[in-house]
Structures are given as C-alpha cells and as structure tokens.
Amino acid sequence: MKTILEALYRGQINPDEVIVPSQPEYRSVSRQVSAQTVQWRERLGEEAFRELEEYFDLCDSASSMHVEAAFLHGFRLGANLLIEVMSNREELVF
Template sequence: MPNLLEELYAGHMMPDEMIVSRDPRYRPVCRQISNLTEYWHKKLGEEAFSELENLLDLHAKANAMHAAAVFSHGFKLGAALFAEVFNGKDELVRPTSSL
C-alpha cells in the first residue's frame, strides 16, 4: 500500500474529488439542478443565460472555498483530538497504589 503522505505530495490524492454524497436525495437534487439549468437556458437565451452562468460560477467558487476551509478545520480538529488523546493517556488509567 502506498504511503499516504507521498501520494498526497505527488498529487495522486484529491480528497475533494473523491467525495460523493451517499445521501439518497443527492442524485435527484443534481437532476433537478440540471433540468432547471436547461429550462433557464432556453427561457433566457444565450446572453442572459451567460450572465446567470457567471453568477453561478461565482457561487460555486465561494462554495469551494468554504469546503476547503471546512476540510482544513475538520482535519485540524481531528489532529488536535488525537494529540489530546495521546498526551492524556495517563489520565485514562487509574493510578496504582505502591505496596
């Protein structure tokens, strides 16, 4: 099995591209988005729809930035939890009395 740090460094791991929602509502929502996008494309015409696409692209960029911040925060929180667990391991064991 490859080393995770080496794979991440080499750019072989793209966590944001590997995550797909398992929520059963996800795919139907994606279909609705696709259908509504096509509807507005036909209704607005090329020029107005292009402007709408620019707005949607900005929204997607903002969402991507937020997702990156959430990932980073979650990773740091997880690492801090591990550090706390490892640093406090003696607190989990009842002290033995010396005989």
C-alpha cells in the same frame, strides 16, 4: 507501499474528485438541477444565461473556499484530538 502522506504529497490523492454525497436524494436533486438548467437556458436566451452562469461560477468559487476552510479546520481539529488522546493531555489545544 507508499504512505498516505507520500501519496498526498505526490498529488495521487484528490479527495475532492472522488467524494459523492451519500444522501439518497442526491442523484434526484442533481437531475432536477440539470433539468432546470435547460429550462432557464431556453427562457433567458444565450446571452442572459451566460451572465447567470458567470454569477453562479462566482457563487461556486465562494462556496469552494468555504468548504476548503471547513475541511482544513476539521482536519486540524481531528489532528489535535489525536494529539490530546495520544498524549493523555487534559488542556484544550487550538
């Protein structure tokens, strides 16, 4: 049996590909986004809509960078919490 660490190293664990928000309204909001995308494409025409999509791609890239940083920070904080608990340390580790 592989360890989680081995699977992560080998690229067999991809959390970003399997995460689906658990809020009940997620699917409804997702459908609304799709419907409005079609409406905006019809209103703007292909060229203007393509430019808008490029803008949204930039926004998505910035958001992805933020989410990655938040994940790393949270993971490190959790690991430090485990170190503190397991070592029975009282000082704050950053």
